[in-house]
Amino acid sequence: MLHFNKAMLLIASMAMSLIVASGCASATKVDLREALAKTLNASQKQSVEDTISTWFGGAKITIADDAFSKTPQLIIERKAQRDSRGLPVEGRHDNPVFSFTLLSNGEQCILRNEQSGELAKLESVSCYFVSDA
The missing domain is CATH 1.20.5 (Single alpha-helices involved in coiled-coils or other helix-helix interfaces)
Structure with missing residues:
Protein backbone atom coordinates (compact mmCIF):
# COMPACT_ATOMS: atom_id res chain seq x y z
CA MET A 1 0.00 0.00 0.00
CA ASP A 31 -0.08 37.77 -29.78
CA LEU A 32 1.04 38.54 -33.33
CA ARG A 33 -1.41 40.35 -35.58
CA GLU A 34 -1.25 41.43 -39.22
CA ALA A 35 0.25 44.87 -39.68
CA LEU A 36 0.97 47.57 -42.24
CA ALA A 37 4.18 49.57 -42.57
CA LYS A 38 3.96 53.20 -41.43
CA THR A 39 6.59 54.18 -43.96
CA LEU A 40 9.14 52.20 -45.89
CA ASN A 41 12.16 54.32 -46.77
CA ALA A 42 15.07 53.01 -48.83
CA SER A 43 17.01 51.56 -45.88
CA GLN A 44 13.89 49.92 -44.40
CA LYS A 45 13.02 48.45 -47.79
CA GLN A 46 16.58 47.12 -48.01
CA SER A 47 16.18 45.54 -44.57
CA VAL A 48 13.06 43.66 -45.74
CA GLU A 49 14.82 42.59 -48.96
CA ASP A 50 17.86 41.39 -46.99
CA THR A 51 15.66 39.37 -44.63
CA ILE A 52 13.89 37.65 -47.52
CA SER A 53 17.21 37.18 -49.33
CA THR A 54 18.56 35.32 -46.30
CA TRP A 55 15.64 32.88 -46.54
CA PHE A 56 16.54 32.33 -50.22
CA GLY A 57 20.22 31.66 -49.58
CA GLY A 58 21.42 35.16 -50.52
CA ALA A 59 19.56 35.57 -53.83
CA LYS A 60 18.93 39.18 -54.87
CA ILE A 61 15.38 40.20 -53.94
CA THR A 62 13.55 43.32 -55.08
CA ILE A 63 10.25 44.45 -53.58
CA ALA A 64 7.97 47.33 -54.54
CA ASP A 65 8.51 50.74 -52.95
CA ASP A 66 5.02 50.60 -51.45
CA ALA A 67 5.30 47.05 -50.05
CA PHE A 68 3.21 46.52 -46.91
CA SER A 69 1.58 49.96 -47.22
CA LYS A 70 -1.87 48.68 -48.30
CA THR A 71 -1.77 44.99 -47.41
CA PRO A 72 0.16 42.94 -44.85
CA GLN A 73 0.97 40.31 -47.48
CA LEU A 74 3.82 40.39 -49.95
CA ILE A 75 4.00 37.89 -52.79
CA ILE A 76 7.11 37.45 -54.87
CA GLU A 77 8.14 35.08 -57.60
CA ARG A 78 11.44 34.22 -59.15
CA LYS A 79 12.26 36.23 -62.22
CA ALA A 80 11.54 34.24 -65.38
CA GLN A 81 14.38 33.85 -67.85
CA ARG A 82 13.77 35.96 -70.96
CA ASP A 83 15.11 35.87 -74.48
CA SER A 84 16.58 38.81 -76.42
CA ARG A 85 13.04 40.02 -77.28
CA GLY A 86 12.00 40.07 -73.62
CA LEU A 87 9.74 37.02 -73.91
CA PRO A 88 9.85 34.19 -71.37
CA VAL A 89 12.16 31.40 -72.49
CA GLU A 90 10.10 28.32 -73.37
CA GLY A 91 6.83 30.24 -73.15
CA ARG A 92 5.00 30.35 -69.86
CA HIS A 93 6.83 29.65 -66.66
CA ASP A 94 5.73 27.70 -63.64
CA ASN A 95 7.97 29.37 -61.08
CA PRO A 96 6.43 29.11 -57.63
CA VAL A 97 5.31 32.19 -55.76
CA PHE A 98 6.43 32.90 -52.22
CA SER A 99 4.40 34.84 -49.69
CA PHE A 100 5.34 36.81 -46.62
CA THR A 101 3.21 38.54 -44.01
CA LEU A 102 4.04 41.61 -41.94
CA LEU A 103 3.04 41.09 -38.31
CA SER A 104 3.33 43.06 -35.10
CA ASN A 105 3.15 42.34 -31.40
CA GLY A 106 2.34 46.00 -30.73
CA GLU A 107 5.97 46.98 -30.31
CA GLN A 108 8.00 45.19 -32.98
CA CYS A 109 7.45 44.50 -36.70
CA ILE A 110 7.98 40.87 -37.61
CA LEU A 111 8.11 39.25 -41.03
CA ARG A 112 6.71 35.72 -41.41
CA ASN A 113 7.80 33.42 -44.23
CA GLU A 114 4.52 31.68 -45.08
CA GLN A 115 6.27 28.68 -46.67
CA SER A 116 8.45 27.81 -43.67
CA GLY A 117 6.68 29.60 -40.82
CA GLU A 118 9.95 31.28 -39.86
CA LEU A 119 9.77 34.68 -38.20
CA ALA A 120 12.28 37.53 -38.43
CA LYS A 121 12.32 40.81 -36.52
CA LEU A 122 12.51 43.91 -38.70
CA GLU A 123 14.41 46.23 -36.36
CA SER A 124 14.21 49.38 -38.47
CA VAL A 125 10.60 49.10 -39.72
CA SER A 126 7.67 50.79 -37.95
CA CYS A 127 4.23 49.28 -38.35
CA TYR A 128 0.72 49.29 -36.92
CA PHE A 129 -2.06 46.73 -36.63
CA VAL A 130 -4.31 46.40 -39.70
CA SER A 131 -7.36 46.82 -37.47
CA ASP A 132 -5.99 50.24 -36.39
CA ALA A 133 -5.86 51.45 -40.00
Missing part, protein backbone atom coordinates in the same frame (compact mmCIF):
# COMPACT_ATOMS: atom_id res chain seq x y z
CA LEU A 2 2.85 2.38 0.81
CA HIS A 3 4.39 1.74 -2.62
CA PHE A 4 1.04 2.57 -4.29
CA ASN A 5 0.76 5.90 -2.37
CA LYS A 6 4.30 6.93 -3.36
CA ALA A 7 3.51 6.19 -7.01
CA MET A 8 0.29 8.23 -6.84
CA LEU A 9 2.15 11.09 -5.16
CA LEU A 10 4.80 11.02 -7.88
CA ILE A 11 2.17 11.03 -10.64
CA ALA A 12 0.26 13.85 -8.95
CA SER A 13 3.39 15.99 -8.60
CA MET A 14 4.33 15.40 -12.26
CA ALA A 15 0.82 16.37 -13.34
CA MET A 16 0.99 19.58 -11.29
CA SER A 17 4.38 20.40 -12.81
CA LEU A 18 2.94 20.00 -16.29
CA ILE A 19 -0.06 22.18 -15.46
CA VAL A 20 2.14 24.93 -14.03
CA ALA A 21 4.57 24.74 -16.96
CA SER A 22 1.79 24.91 -19.54
CA GLY A 23 0.22 27.86 -17.72
CA CYS A 24 3.53 29.73 -17.84
CA ALA A 25 3.97 28.95 -21.51
CA SER A 26 0.54 30.26 -22.42
CA ALA A 27 1.05 33.39 -20.30
CA THR A 28 4.21 34.27 -22.25
CA LYS A 29 2.74 33.55 -25.69
CA VAL A 30 2.99 36.64 -27.87
Whole structure:
Protein backbone atom coordinates (compact mmCIF):
# COMPACT_ATOMS: atom_id res chain seq x y z
CA MET A 1 0.00 0.00 0.00
CA LEU A 2 2.85 2.38 0.81
CA HIS A 3 4.39 1.74 -2.62
CA PHE A 4 1.04 2.57 -4.29
CA ASN A 5 0.76 5.90 -2.37
CA LYS A 6 4.30 6.93 -3.36
CA ALA A 7 3.51 6.19 -7.01
CA MET A 8 0.29 8.23 -6.84
CA LEU A 9 2.15 11.09 -5.16
CA LEU A 10 4.80 11.02 -7.88
CA ILE A 11 2.17 11.03 -10.64
CA ALA A 12 0.26 13.85 -8.95
CA SER A 13 3.39 15.99 -8.60
CA MET A 14 4.33 15.40 -12.26
CA ALA A 15 0.82 16.37 -13.34
CA MET A 16 0.99 19.58 -11.29
CA SER A 17 4.38 20.40 -12.81
CA LEU A 18 2.94 20.00 -16.29
CA ILE A 19 -0.06 22.18 -15.46
CA VAL A 20 2.14 24.93 -14.03
CA ALA A 21 4.57 24.74 -16.96
CA SER A 22 1.79 24.91 -19.54
CA GLY A 23 0.22 27.86 -17.72
CA CYS A 24 3.53 29.73 -17.84
CA ALA A 25 3.97 28.95 -21.51
CA SER A 26 0.54 30.26 -22.42
CA ALA A 27 1.05 33.39 -20.30
CA THR A 28 4.21 34.27 -22.25
CA LYS A 29 2.74 33.55 -25.69
CA VAL A 30 2.99 36.64 -27.87
CA ASP A 31 -0.08 37.77 -29.78
CA LEU A 32 1.04 38.54 -33.33
CA ARG A 33 -1.41 40.35 -35.58
CA GLU A 34 -1.25 41.43 -39.22
CA ALA A 35 0.25 44.87 -39.68
CA LEU A 36 0.97 47.57 -42.24
CA ALA A 37 4.18 49.57 -42.57
CA LYS A 38 3.96 53.20 -41.43
CA THR A 39 6.59 54.18 -43.96
CA LEU A 40 9.14 52.20 -45.89
CA ASN A 41 12.16 54.32 -46.77
CA ALA A 42 15.07 53.01 -48.83
CA SER A 43 17.01 51.56 -45.88
CA GLN A 44 13.89 49.92 -44.40
CA LYS A 45 13.02 48.45 -47.79
CA GLN A 46 16.58 47.12 -48.01
CA SER A 47 16.18 45.54 -44.57
CA VAL A 48 13.06 43.66 -45.74
CA GLU A 49 14.82 42.59 -48.96
CA ASP A 50 17.86 41.39 -46.99
CA THR A 51 15.66 39.37 -44.63
CA ILE A 52 13.89 37.65 -47.52
CA SER A 53 17.21 37.18 -49.33
CA THR A 54 18.56 35.32 -46.30
CA TRP A 55 15.64 32.88 -46.54
CA PHE A 56 16.54 32.33 -50.22
CA GLY A 57 20.22 31.66 -49.58
CA GLY A 58 21.42 35.16 -50.52
CA ALA A 59 19.56 35.57 -53.83
CA LYS A 60 18.93 39.18 -54.87
CA ILE A 61 15.38 40.20 -53.94
CA THR A 62 13.55 43.32 -55.08
CA ILE A 63 10.25 44.45 -53.58
CA ALA A 64 7.97 47.33 -54.54
CA ASP A 65 8.51 50.74 -52.95
CA ASP A 66 5.02 50.60 -51.45
CA ALA A 67 5.30 47.05 -50.05
CA PHE A 68 3.21 46.52 -46.91
CA SER A 69 1.58 49.96 -47.22
CA LYS A 70 -1.87 48.68 -48.30
CA THR A 71 -1.77 44.99 -47.41
CA PRO A 72 0.16 42.94 -44.85
CA GLN A 73 0.97 40.31 -47.48
CA LEU A 74 3.82 40.39 -49.95
CA ILE A 75 4.00 37.89 -52.79
CA ILE A 76 7.11 37.45 -54.87
CA GLU A 77 8.14 35.08 -57.60
CA ARG A 78 11.44 34.22 -59.15
CA LYS A 79 12.26 36.23 -62.22
CA ALA A 80 11.54 34.24 -65.38
CA GLN A 81 14.38 33.85 -67.85
CA ARG A 82 13.77 35.96 -70.96
CA ASP A 83 15.11 35.87 -74.48
CA SER A 84 16.58 38.81 -76.42
CA ARG A 85 13.04 40.02 -77.28
CA GLY A 86 12.00 40.07 -73.62
CA LEU A 87 9.74 37.02 -73.91
CA PRO A 88 9.85 34.19 -71.37
CA VAL A 89 12.16 31.40 -72.49
CA GLU A 90 10.10 28.32 -73.37
CA GLY A 91 6.83 30.24 -73.15
CA ARG A 92 5.00 30.35 -69.86
CA HIS A 93 6.83 29.65 -66.66
CA ASP A 94 5.73 27.70 -63.64
CA ASN A 95 7.97 29.37 -61.08
CA PRO A 96 6.43 29.11 -57.63
CA VAL A 97 5.31 32.19 -55.76
CA PHE A 98 6.43 32.90 -52.22
CA SER A 99 4.40 34.84 -49.69
CA PHE A 100 5.34 36.81 -46.62
CA THR A 101 3.21 38.54 -44.01
CA LEU A 102 4.04 41.61 -41.94
CA LEU A 103 3.04 41.09 -38.31
CA SER A 104 3.33 43.06 -35.10
CA ASN A 105 3.15 42.34 -31.40
CA GLY A 106 2.34 46.00 -30.73
CA GLU A 107 5.97 46.98 -30.31
CA GLN A 108 8.00 45.19 -32.98
CA CYS A 109 7.45 44.50 -36.70
CA ILE A 110 7.98 40.87 -37.61
CA LEU A 111 8.11 39.25 -41.03
CA ARG A 112 6.71 35.72 -41.41
CA ASN A 113 7.80 33.42 -44.23
CA GLU A 114 4.52 31.68 -45.08
CA GLN A 115 6.27 28.68 -46.67
CA SER A 116 8.45 27.81 -43.67
CA GLY A 117 6.68 29.60 -40.82
CA GLU A 118 9.95 31.28 -39.86
CA LEU A 119 9.77 34.68 -38.20
CA ALA A 120 12.28 37.53 -38.43
CA LYS A 121 12.32 40.81 -36.52
CA LEU A 122 12.51 43.91 -38.70
CA GLU A 123 14.41 46.23 -36.36
CA SER A 124 14.21 49.38 -38.47
CA VAL A 125 10.60 49.10 -39.72
CA SER A 126 7.67 50.79 -37.95
CA CYS A 127 4.23 49.28 -38.35
CA TYR A 128 0.72 49.29 -36.92
CA PHE A 129 -2.06 46.73 -36.63
CA VAL A 130 -4.31 46.40 -39.70
CA SER A 131 -7.36 46.82 -37.47
CA ASP A 132 -5.99 50.24 -36.39
CA ALA A 133 -5.86 51.45 -40.00
